[in-house]
Amino acid sequence: MQSREFRGLLGMAALLVLLAVPDLASAHSLYILSGRHRVSEGKKSPLFFCYGHHFPVDDGVRAAKLASVSVHAPDGAVTRFGPRKETGLQSRMVEYAKPGVYVLTAETTPGYYTKWVDKKGRNRNTVKPMSAIKDQASSVVTALYSKQCAKTYVRCGEADGMFQARVGLPLELVPVQDPTALKPGDVLTLKIFMDGQRYFGPGHIDATYDGYSTEAEDLYLPVSETSGDTVTLSLDQPGRWFIRYYVKTPAPQGAKGDYLQQKRTATLVILVPNERRRPRPDHH
Numbered sequence: 001m002q003s004r005e006f007r008g009l010l011g012m013a014a015l016l017v018l019l020a021v022p023d024l025a026s027a028h029s030l031y032i033l034s035g036r037h038r039v040s041e042g043k044k045s046p047l048f049f050c051y052g053h054h055f056p057v058d059d060g061v062r063a064a065k066l067a068s069v070s071v072h073a074p075d076g077a078v079t080r081f082g083p084r085k086e087t088g089l090q091s092r093m094v095e096y097a098k099p100g101v102y103v104l105t106a107e108t109t110p111g112y113y114t115k116w117v118d119k120k121g122r123n124r125n126t127v128k129p130m131s132a133i134k135d136q137a138s139s140v141v142t143a144l145y146s147k148q149c150a151k152t153y154v155r156c157g158e159a160d161g162m163f164q165a166r167v168g169l170p171l172e173l174v175p176v177q178d179p180t181a182l183k184p185g186d187v188l189t190l191k192i193f194m195d196g197q198r199y200f201g202p203g204h205i206d207a208t209y210d211g212y213s214t215e216a217e218d219l220y221l222p223v224s225e226t227s228g229d230t231v232t233l234s235l236d237q238p239g240r241w242f243i244r245y246y247v248k249t250p251a252p253q254g255a256k257g258d259y260l261q262q263k264r265t266a267t268l269v270i271l272v273p274n275e276r277r278r279p280r281p282d283h284h
Contacts, residue, residue, distance in 0.1 A: 028052050028059060029267060031242055032069075032106045032150040037180065037271035039096045039156050047071070047104050048091040049150075053216035055208060055242050060087040067109045072167050074100025074156075099157030101180055103167050108148040112259060115142040129258035145251065145259040147171075152269040155180035170195060171266040173231075173245055179270045188233045188270070192245065198229045203247045205231055209239040209272070238274035243267065 031050040052058025063083040116137040130143040149169040176189040208219040246265040
């Protein structure tokens with residue numbers, strides 16, 4: 001039986017942690033990537049995933065973790081891929097048959113993440129709900145129910161200023177300017193949408209670019225709090241940029257035995273290309 005003492009310890013531990021430290025992104029983050037972000041008409045390029053804390057590639061993704069993988073063509077047509085059975089980068093070849101901007105997206109299957117302390121004082125982590133460890137725990141540090149949405153853009157052919165900014169993800173970072181025509185020094189403006197509506201509440205954002213650091217969660221732009229439906233980022237370095245935004249809300253009354261907070265995360269990958277540094281060689 002769940003004791004009142006345990007419930008009190010659980011609530012106190014969670015409250016102290018949430019007040020004392022920022023979110024350290026303990027759970028893995030999902031990013032959808034493309035081999036190329038600018039392709040010629042009729043060419044193919046793979047989509048694949050980063051999953052973890054190191055960029056651009058870390059752990060493999062289990063099939064059960066992916067709820068959907070989609071390619072949104074410039075004309076609005078959507079191609080959906082089923083996940084591969086084996087754990088890996090979940091790579092698929094995408095054909096860019098027509099000119100325009102394509103949007104690659106993915107959503108995760110919602111899951112639990114619980115960080116707790118056992119009765120011997122040892123720190124523990126599990127992907128089970130809080131209710132599954134209540135008899136072994138002396139306190140619970142964090143208990144989340146998490147869902148993630150990932151997106152990137154690929155341009156086929158020459159830029160014409162037209163692109164699909166929003167494709168209807170549950171939580172989505174929506175660029176104001178063409179995300180396939182960015183240059184070093186540009187300021188990227190993103191609108192935030194949740195469940196199809198502009199989101200004006202509190203959130204957190206961080207970002208980095210490929211090559212900034214080889215260490216886990218060592219980000220160029222550390223996590224910062226935001227409020228309102230708009231965020232801006234100064235893209236002062238070339239490379240692939242990884243942008244992550246998340247929102248936490250209290251668990252509804254009927255779910256408080258399983259988790260303390262619902263966490264929704266949206267990630268966006270964009271390319272900020274540099275000018276060619278050396279002349280193109282004659283040989284290939």
